[in-house]
Amino acid sequence: MSVLLFTIIVLAGAFLAGLLGSLTGLGGGVIIIPLLTLALGVDIHYAIGASIISVIATSSGSAAAYVKEGITNIRIGMFLEIATTISAVLGAVITVYINPDYIAVLFGAILLFSAAMMVRKKVDHSEESSAGVLANFFKLNGSYPTAEGTVKYGVHNVAGGFLMMFVAGIISGLLGIGSGALKVVAMDNIMRLPFKVSTTTSNFMMGVTAAASAIVYLHRGQIDPGIAMPVTLGVLCGATVGSKLLVRTKTDKLKVVFAIVVSFLAIQMIYNGLAGKL
């Protein structure tokens, strides 16, 4: 395949990945990696390197938009980044020592989980009270303004959330994705943060976490300019268009359709991994 054709195909695919990723909240990396490996026969290590760069681009590019919608709790973000950066570097260091087939299977499993999380109805567990010693010591409890006045929220199970974030960071470093679905589990379900806070805080952390593992990938030569360029430009353009459409599009049905597509990709990845075809 010529450089021109490869670039055009990846650019188009990455645009679509970024568009759908931002409309459904799943992120671009989870689709671009199967596209590169399954459809174009790219080695998964290259696909991972290119994907992590697109994660940084989308997370940093949308930060300004997120600030308008929600309230980042910088303390929670910074505190949890201790866990995610350590584990992301760890994940990025060990990823080449793992058989690519196992990585594909793990990727498929995370993809299935993310698809399920996407269609599931989200429940806001947040409440004002918190007796957590750690939450108080690290000053994690916060508040945000609404039309009805300031709403306070307490942070629960800090240790559990920290541990879950460690897992999310390892997955992010191993697979080159933002692992947003796992961050949601940690923040919404375990630490019981309000949505307004958790989505923006998670986005805040994603760029930093991805940067930590991206440097390791770069040194190893996993970031090839010929792949990273169309992936990053495509995903970023797609995500930008997506975030503009998002304001006036109902995404409920799209999410279900997309969950089915993603599940299909996930099964393909798992099958190929188990069959040793990657």
Place this chain on the structure above:
Amino acid sequence: MKHTGKHYFADKDIQIILGTLLRVGVIASMTVVFVGALIYLAVHHSDQVDYSKFDPSKSGYSSFYAIAQGLSKLDSRAIIQFGTILLIFTPVTRIVFSIFSFLIERDYLYVLIGLFVLCIILISLSNKLVG
């Protein structure tokens, strides 16, 4: 919690500045990547690609030194890689900013936490991690 109304708006201001800063970083780095991409396609468009097997030595630009050298020769792949590095460092500036804002608030616990996170990223800069 001393999250009074005033305090909150100060935080919000910092976040808006930070958000804009990040966006500027993304636009700047993507412009560099785009310029590199145009040169890359103009020069290499009919070359054959083969990414079927990961080869650590093939990318050529896997260290800051190599990228700087390639840049001085205006090599298209080095320009793309330089844009990528600018992008990687965009979120890192966010940490640096946060550390300063904690310093202004005299929240030394979080100055320490921020410095710790920054250290981890600096450690990842050492290429000894990649065996």
